[in-house]
Structures are given as structure tokens and as C-alpha cells.
Amino acid sequence: MRESGAAMEQRARRDFWLLAITALLVLGAGLGLRDPWPSDEPRFALVARQMIESGQWLFPQRGNELYSDKPPMLMWLQATSYLLVRDWRVAFLLPSLLAALGTLACVYDLGRRLWTRRVGLYAAWLLLFTLQFTFQGRKAQIDALLLLFVTLANYGLLRHLLRGPDWRWWCIGWFAAGLGVITKGVGMLALGMLLPALAAVAMNWQRPMLRIADARFWLGPVAFVLAAALWLGPMIAAVLATDDPAHHAYLRDILFRQTAGRYTASWDHHNPPWYHLGVMATLWLPAALALPWALPAWWRRLRRHDARYLLLLGWWLMVVVFFSIPSGKRDVYIMPALPVFCLALAPLLPGLLRKRGFRMLLLAFGAFFTVLLLLAGGSLLLGHEGSRAYELLARRELSVGSMQLIGWSVLAIGVWGVFALLRWGRRWPAPVLASVLALNWVMQGLVLNPLISDSSSGRGLMRAVDHRLGADAELGMVAWKEQNLLMAGRPVEIFGFVRPWEQQLQLATAWQRQAPQRRWLLVQEAAVLGCIDRERSEAVGRLSSRLWWLVPADAVRGDCVATEAQRALARREQGPTP
DSSP: OOOOHHHHHHHHHHHHHHHHHHHHHHHHTTTTSSOOOTTTHHHHHHHHHHHHHHOOOSSOEETTEEOOSSOSHHHHHHHHHHHHHOOHHHHTTHHHHHHHHHHHHHHHHHHHHHSOHHHHHHHHHHHHTSHHHHHHHTSOSHHHHHHHHHHHHHHHHHHHHHHOOOHHHHHHHHHHHHHHHTTSGGGGGGGGGHHHHHHHHHTTOSOOOOOTTSGGGGHHHHHHHHHHHHHHHHHHHHHHTOOOHHHHHHHHIIIIIIIIIHHHSOOSOBOOTTHHHHHHHHTTTTGGGGHHHHHHHHHHHHHTTOHHHHHHHHHHHHHHHHHHSSSBOOGGGGGGGHHHHHHHHGGGHHHHTTOHHHHHHHHHHHHHHHHHHHHHHHHHHHTOTTSHHHHHHHTTTOOHHHHHHHHHHHHHHHHHHHHHHHHHTTTOHHHHHHHHHHHHHHHIIIIIHHHHHHHHHSHHHHHHHHHHHOSSOEEEEESOOHHHHHHOSSOEEEOOSSSOHHHHHHHHHHHHHTSTTTEEEEEEGGGOOTTBOTTTSEEEEEETTEEEEEEOGGGBOSOOOOOHHHHHHHHHHHOOOO
């Protein structure tokens, strides 16, 4: 007996709210329970905090230097979030959480409009539990926000191209791509959706709706320019109106070196051309398990001239090829293609779940993940110092009680995995795998992250420094990291960030000599030169696997000049500078 319209609508609402609540739990568990930690999170949070403290929102600033590595969109949103909630532990993560939820909403609705409501749900579920998406959605890096703007741009363009004409969404898509540009320069890649659309037109496929002769077509590029100009316009005007060389250097760096320069002459993250194939085969799990069956199915649909697959798969391929050309590659570079991948895969999922081979792969992945959890939890409880899980947490100098609590939590997830796989795995492998992954992310947010927050964020180190110095002492920092300044409990004197560490130390010791009785230096191990007597200094703790020294004035002897070997080490530790 077929369901009535009212029953179908009620079921659809229930399925949607199940997805929404699960997504909020998986992505938001632990919000407000940890501080920013590397990589990138302390930097962006520090820049956002300085925006509020200085009132300078146009030019991001890290310490006393302009920060030109990334456009300011994420930092703007973090600062705005703080003004709303007045809690940095919530504010620094809130933009990423909302961006991830917004991306899921776009994927769900686009799948619903291009196929059916059920396909939209499948696409969103696939995306939610893909490892890379969940991991980045729970972090305060730029990539989750970029993913939202690129997906929103794809959403707007595809609604017009495949279900149009819809000139309003055409303009929204271009505008979102412009917002992507001022979030991270590669946001304009969303406009590459027009390339497979042009191919479809050239092959006389029924869709897409691409009418360059229509005057309304050009409203899209106008919307793109307007969005990008929200920041670029005032910023460029302000730079041109000043003679300050720092601001002119900022403009050159962010417009050229950090975009075209990073692409054509990458200075870090060197990887082979096939690197992103490995990313998709691992970080796009469990969705990537469907590829052996999906590839021939996609080919059959392309042969039937289904423009939906041509546009989705063509853009996915374009993104992968684009980021495979430069020598510098990171796993997050191709993440904007992940929602499109899930959309193209979702219509095949009901058939795939009836295939024995695919079901066995899901079970095997679930069993493998469960065994890893059991081994990790057991090694923590038994104190196996040779295990990777134990060594990772031991480096953070956690107490025995904290290690055991984490061990019991990880073991509990593994035990649930064993029970669920044995009880329901053969019948419902996908929901069982989703439950194990969901429990893993929730427990990580509620148990693991709060316990390692002090050691990961630098709060514990800076608390120890404050306790050692007392209230009246002054502190200067050399070779500092963003988390040092962010977590400092007192005003701190800094001597540049990108400036070579040898020069920082020379400036710092000169500053210290002006009031030697009350001024101390916090110096990273790699920047401690021969002029510093380590026996008179104090090793105050570790942060990001680096030892930090608290140096009084009487521990400094002579000129602080580095050897060539020390300079080479410092350059490697400090990384590339503009």
C-alpha cells in the first residue's frame, strides 16, 4: 500500500530533522570546550582579537606586523562572532560550524532539486560522514568557510544551468564565488563550472541553460566583482592613499605572491602529481569506497547525455587537475570538489547498497576502524609506550588520570562498534558505520579535546610562565608562535614575527637590558644562541613539540650572533617569509 501525501511529507520532515540534529551533534560537539590550537587556528583567532582591540579591520595584523597570508573574511566572522557571544572559545569555531551546516544544506537542497528529496538526503549523509569534511568542519581554519562559498556558488550556477532559467540564483552563484575570493583566492574556481557547461552546449545536449547573448548573463560577472570589491576595493584604495612601505608590501604579497606566486612557484608542501588521488582514496572515505561501481555507472549516464553528471563530474575533474599541476599540494586544496562528488554519487547509493561487494567493503572499513579504536584505547589503558596513540598523548604531558579517561572513551567507542557490527552490520552496514563515526566525533569533542586543550593551545605553557614570573614582571618573546601571544595572561613585548630569529633575540636582549631586574624573555629552543646561559635559564615547558626557555637578564652574555648552522636551523623552523 502506497503512502499518502501527508504521510510522505511527515516522513520527509522526520528524515530532514534527523539529518540536521545529527549534523549539529557531529560537527558541534565540544563547542566552547577548547582553545585554538595549531595549525592555523591560533593565528586566525589572534588576528580576529587584534581587530577588535585595535579597531583596524581592513588590514589584518599579527602582533605588530601586517598579516598578508590570507584575506580577512574568516577573521572578520570570528571577530563578529565574539562581539555576539563574548566568548572566544565559542567565537573562533562558530563560523566553521555554521559554514559546514550551510554546505550540508546546499548539498541537500541541490540533490533534492536535481533528483529527488531522497537523493538530497543521501548526498548530505555521504558528505557529513566523509572524514575530510567532518574533520575540517570541526576546525577553525579557512577551508570550511571556503567550502561553503564554493558550494553556494555551485548551487546557484547549477540551479540556473540545469533547472533554469533562474537569473536570481545565477547572480547569487557569482556573488558567492566573489566572497570565496576574499576568503581564499582560489574561490573563483567555482566559476569553472561554466567549462563543462560550455562543453554540453557545444555537444548540443538539452541542458545547460547558458545564454551568453542574453544581457542578464552579464549580471553574474557584475555580482562577482561587487562581492570581491567588498574588501579589495577599500583595501586597495587605502594602500594607494598612503606612502607606508609596509602597506604596499602587504598589497603586493596578498595579490600576487600568495595567489599566482604560490601556484606557479610553490615554496612549501611539495608532493608528486598523483598526490590528490591518494587524498581521495583515504580522506574521502567511506564515500570513496563506492568508486569501483560508480565509475562505470557515471559513464553510462554520460553516454545518455545526462548534463547533471557532465557538469558535476567535469568540475570535479577540473579541480583535481588544477591542483595537481603545481608542486605545492595539500589535502584541503581539493576539498571544494567533495560536495559535488557526493552529489554525483548519491543517486547511485540505493543500488549500491544492494550490491554485496559494496556492503562487504563498508563492513570491512567499519571493522578496520573499530579495531583501530580498540587497539588505541587498550594501549592507553595499559600504558604501551610503543603505541602511536600513547606517544601522541604522552608528548602533551597529560596526567595518568586524563590518559585513562581518554583510553576508556576510545575503548567504549570500539566496543560499540563491535556490538553494532555483529548485531546489525550485515543488514544495515551504512547506518552502523555512520553510528560508529558519529560516536567517535562526539566523544572527541566532549572528552578528548577538553583534556588536551591546555597542552595543544599553549594555555598551559603560558599559565606556567605567569606563575613563575609573578604579577610585576615584564615579558618579551622571541621566536614566538601565535598561540604564545594569544594565550599570554599579561601584556607582552614582541620584536616581529617574520623577522629572522637572530635579529629578534638581539632586539629582545637590548630591551631587557633597559630594566634587567623585572624583564624576562621567553625563547623557543631553536632560537637560543650561545649568548644565553642555559644553566641560569629555566626550561618552562613544551608547546607543539618545542621546548621553551625563560631567560632572565643575568643569563645573557655578550652579543647574540648565530652560526651559519643555527641560522639554517632557524630558517627551517621559521618557514618561508615574504
